[in-house]
Amino acid sequence: xxxxxxxxxxxxxxxxxxxxxxxxxxxxxxxxxxxxxxxxxxxxxxxxxxxxxxxxxxxxxxxxxxxxxxxxxxxxxxxxxxxxxxxxxxxxxxxxxxxxxxxxxxxxxxxxxxxxxxxxxxxxxxxxxxxxxxxxxxxxxxxxxxxxxxxxxxxxxxxxxxxxxxxxxxxxxxxxxxxxxxxxxxxxxxxxxxxxxxxxxxxxxxxxxxxxxxxxxxxxxxxxxxxxxxxxxxxxxxxxxxxxxxxxxxxxxxxxxxxxxxxxxxxxxxxxxxxxxxxxxxxxxxxxxxxxxxxxxxxxxxxxxxxxxxxxxxxxxxxxxxxxxxxxxxxxxxxxxxxxxxxxxxxxxxxxxxxxxxxxxxxxxxxxxxxxxxxxx
Numbered sequence: 268x269x270x271x272x273x274x275x276x277x278x279x280x281x282x283x284x285x286x287x288x289x290x291x292x293x294x295x296x297x298x299x300x301x302x303x304x305x306x307x308x309x310x311x312x313x314x315x316x317x318x319x320x321x322x323x324x325x326x327x328x329x330x331x332x333x334x335x336x337x338x339x340x341x342x343x344x345x346x347x348x349x350x351x352x353x354x355x356x357x358x359x360x361x362x363x364x365x366x367x368x369x370x371x372x373x374x375x376x377x378x379x380x381x382x383x384x385x386x387x388x389x390x391x392x393x394x395x396x397x398x399x400x401x402x403x404x405x406x407x408x409x410x411x412x413x414x415x416x417x418x419x420x421x422x423x424x425x426x427x428x429x430x431x432x433x434x435x436x437x438x439x440x441x442x443x444x445x446x447x448x449x450x451x452x453x454x455x456x457x458x459x460x461x462x463x464x465x466x467x468x469x470x471x472x473x474x475x476x477x478x479x480x481x482x483x484x485x486x487x488x489x490x491x492x493x494x495x496x497x498x499x500x501x502x503x504x505x506x507x508x509x510x511x512x513x514x515x516x517x518x519x520x521x522x523x524x525x526x527x528x529x530x531x532x533x534x535x536x537x538x539x540x541x542x543x544x545x546x547x548x549x550x551x552x553x554x555x556x557x558x559x560x561x562x563x564x565x566x567x568x569x570x571x572x573x574x575x576x577x578x579x580x581x582x583x584x585x586x587x588x589x590x591x592x593x594x595x596x597x598x599x600x601x602x603x604x605x606x607x608x609x610x611x612x613x614x615x616x617x618x619x620x621x622x623x624x625x626x627x628x629x630x631x632x633x634x635x636x637x638x639x640x641x642x643x644x
Contacts, residue, residue, distance in 0.1 A: 283635035288356035298373060299419035302355035303370045311414055315340065315348045329586075343390065347385035351377050351411060374415040375408045382407020406464065452504050467504055470497040474531075484599055488562065488620070489521035490554060493531040495553065498531050502538050508547025510538070512575040520555045522561040526594040533566050533616050540612060541568035557622060570609075 302308070319340045327333035354377050355362070362370050370519050386403035456464035474497055499512050532555070542549045549569035556563045588607055595603040595618065604619035 276305040291558075300355070300415050301359065302414075302418065303359060304354045304600050305602055307418065308349075309601065310417075311352060312345065312348060314414065314417075315344055315421040319344055322476065339392075340388070342397065343385040346383040347407065348390060350384060351381040351407075351414075354381075363503075370485065371412075371415060372373045375412050376454075378411020379404040379408040413643065438600060448499055449505075452501075456504070462473035470501050473497055474501075485524040486527045487521060488523040488525060488564070491525060492516065492521075492553070494528070495534045498534060499538075499551070506538075506542060506548060509543050509545075511550045513552040515552065515554040515555045515556075520562040520564075520622075522622070523620045524598070525618075525620055526598050528579055529591055529594060530564070530566070530620075533591065536587055537566055537614070537616075541570055543613060545569070545571035560622045562620040562622050564620070566616040567610075567613050570612070570614050576605070591618075608631065 302311070305331045320337055323333050323336040323340055323356070327336055351543065362373055365373060380407070382403040383400060385396045385407065386400055390398040447468065453464045453467045453471075456467065474494065498512075499510075503510055503512065530553075534551070537551050542551065549571070551568045552565070554563075554565040554567070556565075588605075592605045595605050600620060602621045607618070608614070
């Protein structure tokens, strides 16, 4: 070969990767349980209310009696539960400095204090004549232990689930037919349009680089849009005028966080099942919009009708859609929404994400007071 440096050249992204930490470097402690997510709050409240509902059955003769007991217990237990969640979330940084056993003990201790707080609320309301402080603290500690155990199991389940979703995404991402079609398109353009062939191969290189390089738990919506643009640029060369792409992007939604490699499989599905089987092609629209505290992403495509050429594309098994739904739930829990289906003769995929938090403006630096010029006598 004329240029031996080609064999030893690394991608720019790989060259810029930070070096691996040394063995003796101090490892940051992991947070055993996290009570700051909305889904955790809803599940914790539902769990406590279920326990209270079962406990209120003891001694209740009628349905009205049971409802009255449940209302009284809720008046003391619900504020205590919320207090435990707020305290565990506020002390998140402090708890992370403790070891695993220390975090368990702190969660149970906060539960005991929350139980005592609930007993105090009931005593102030005059519900109980002799407050059962010990029993209430023990009940709070027991419920807190159950919540911590559930949160720990949930945190442990995220890692293998995220890994499985990542592997499934890579398998669906690097498809041989897509690679062969792209290379054939580049070969056809080498002599007539060498600049376009070079641009095509650069886009293909960037797509595979993003698919193979670990990018962390989340990326910005703007990065995912850029990756989708590169993919559609490749497909635009293949289909020509048959593929009509429309972008309706809201710059205010660019900072929203979502799992990496989430939009590209959805766009690929739209091209494969909506554009490729049709002799006349079709239209594909990617739309982002900021709506209050939510960022909405829509991917809409036409579906082939009677003008479909050749055999229709085989119906998918929904693996890509299920993968996207699972990865979105891992990152945003109940704050993330995903839906897909026909809408007005078009196939639409809708994703809702939490809106990015506005960046805090830096505090203005104090300006020195101007000295007044001395006045002439």
